[in-house]
Amino acid sequence: MTLTPETAPTVHVDVVLNMPLEDGGVLPIRQGIGAIRTQTEGLVVFPRLLGPFEIDDEAWYVTHIGTGRRMPVTFDDEQHATAFANAAGPLAAWWQQRPELSKETRLRLVELAQAHGGRPDQHILDALARRAAKAAEKGGAA
Template sequence: MTAIPETTTTVHLDVPLTLPTDDGGTFRVRQPIGAHRTQTEGLVVFPALIDLYDFDESRWHVTHVDTGLRLPVEFDTEEQAAAFAGAVGPLVDWTQPRPALPVDVRMQVMELALEHGGRLDQRVREQYDRRNATPDGGGE
């Protein structure tokens, strides 16, 4: 990725988007968006992308710049999303093209998301609940 001057508040990146087809299937495209910088280099926030041209500003996502992949959580406000991005900053080097996220770090990220008012995606919530269902937190 090309370095972005610190004075730039908007970062342009391509995010993957899955679109429905008329036959009931789906296909993936990469949609260019303008996202807002956070205090954590490598993470940006933007309102939920609901199709190629529409955003939902009542739902905010945190996305890794190099991959364009969002963290599996959403927030009600940009401020909550940005605060979460700041909180997870020290856990991983988010400037890496593919940051390493071992299980213990993923659990910390999920806990911080919940602490900052985030809603985990269903699949991730189920993983989180399973890991916390045992006395040692190690899953089944």
């Protein structure tokens, strides 16, 4: 079998790596990585980057190739991250450079990630809590 860009097991993706600064802030830089393809065209998985030359293979991310942005969820291993990426395929046109994601689709992605063992980032959990509080407030006012 001839290896082509479409059949290679990895694909080059420029991802954002937040380098910690002495003042407590971070400096976002782009880092080229060889991410692992999934069945969903446009989504790849890779372990957490701790620095330009170091990874944490106990934390895995799903990233959109076109934007280089990771989904705000962490998985314990490659298998769970891959299973989520494969299940997320029908929810958006991931092959596009910038797929459109409605609020409902974003919420469904978080639920789907949790069903596949993913842990949403804290800012996502905070947003879901605010949404639930607003919904409860509207329900109580009726």
